[in-house]
Amino acid sequence: MARFEAEYLLETAWPLEKAAAVIAGEQSSGTFRPVPGETEELKARSAARVEALEDLGPCPGPSLPGAAEGPLRRARLVLSWPVANTGISLPNILATVAGNLFELNAVAGLRLTDLRFPAEFVAGCPRPAFGIDGTRALSGVVGRPLIGTIIKPSIGLSAAETAAMVDMLCSAGIDFIKDDELQADGAVCPFEDRVRAVMAVIRDHAERTGKKVMYAFNLTGEVDEMRARHDLVLREGGTCVMASANSVGLTGLLALRRHASLPIHLHRNGWGYLSRHPGLGFDYAAWSKLWRLAGADHMHVNGLANKFCETDESVIASAQSLLQPLAEPHPGIAMPVFASGQTALQAFGTWAALQRTDLIFAAGGGIMAHRDGPAAGVQSLRDAWEAAMAGLSLEQAARDSAALAAALRTYG
Structure with missing residues (x-):
């Protein structure tokens, strides 16, 4: 049995x-x-x-x-x-x-x-429909992490203002953008208005450059709302949706995954109340398996030298757990999302500890606060990852990259 x-x-x-x-x-x-x-x-x-x-x-x-x-x-x-x-x-x-x-x-x-779980149980669950390979296929990014960012201010921008920011980020060469978890369907920036405005910008850039930026629209809500919001994103040519795990619950994510034709970017906001005491709650490896089985394609793991209380060792262990198979022959691997106070400086430690590029590296201030502007912020992250994978130190890489040198002065 x-x-x-x-x-x-x-x-x-x-x-x-x-x-x-x-x-x-x-x-x-x-x-x-x-x-x-x-x-x-x-x-x-x-x-x-x-x-x-x-x-x-x-x-x-x-x-x-x-x-x-x-x-x-x-x-x-x-x-x-x-x-x-x-x-x-x-x-x-x-x-x-x-x-x-x-x-x-x-x-x-x-x-x-x-x-x-035994293999027959895993086989009966939805599991990630896109995961790493599907995300890379939709984004066109291979051989390196997806460089991403979060719309900031988190909430308060109108749909038009959000689209203007997306226009700037697409021009800067970003791979991935996500809504903040606080931005769903408020009166200032209704979901439908935001999707139409943002996707018009993304489609325009894709037609001109051949690069289609992946945007994770936060559709968190009741099940019928999430399904309808997903369908709007799909009709507008979007390539990702986002949900907050602890808000929608396992049944909500299961319903969304069985309906969805797009990758699901799962945010873990609220994770601290499940995990912060070392003797209580959940380890990430256990908690995340439930969400992988339910169909999450991307999952947040925090980031090195983050703004929260989590240690670097815990962050890397969380990322590694997502890359371990649930059971053979049904791996159910999800793409780790590094975020929270990330800049080009953390790329070196992340690569050294993980030795994988199958991740989304999301930096807010690490891009937007770069002294030479968002394009230099994106370039600094790309240069940092390229140098880290080549075995160079931050100081060595900064000598050959003006964007990375400026990042070192800004964030170092």
């Missing part, structure tokens, strides 16, 4: 074996007391199973309030469930692996660190 697995970092004052058994029972066939009908045959068919329990030693005070008191220990816990319990249903997978666990008084801390 096919099974899926969840791996956790557990803190508990209970004996580890007892805590693991309580968690497994709570999330499958058991309850806090034996009940009629909970037969051995039923348990064999439907109960969660403890696959691994590794004592990691004592830990300080509990990560969660209200937990049972006593000396605390950490453990690596792996549970598995029959796929027959949930069927191929990501919302019910989420209820199983991250449902009534964090509330248990046996649990003083719990973090979901990984998920593993």
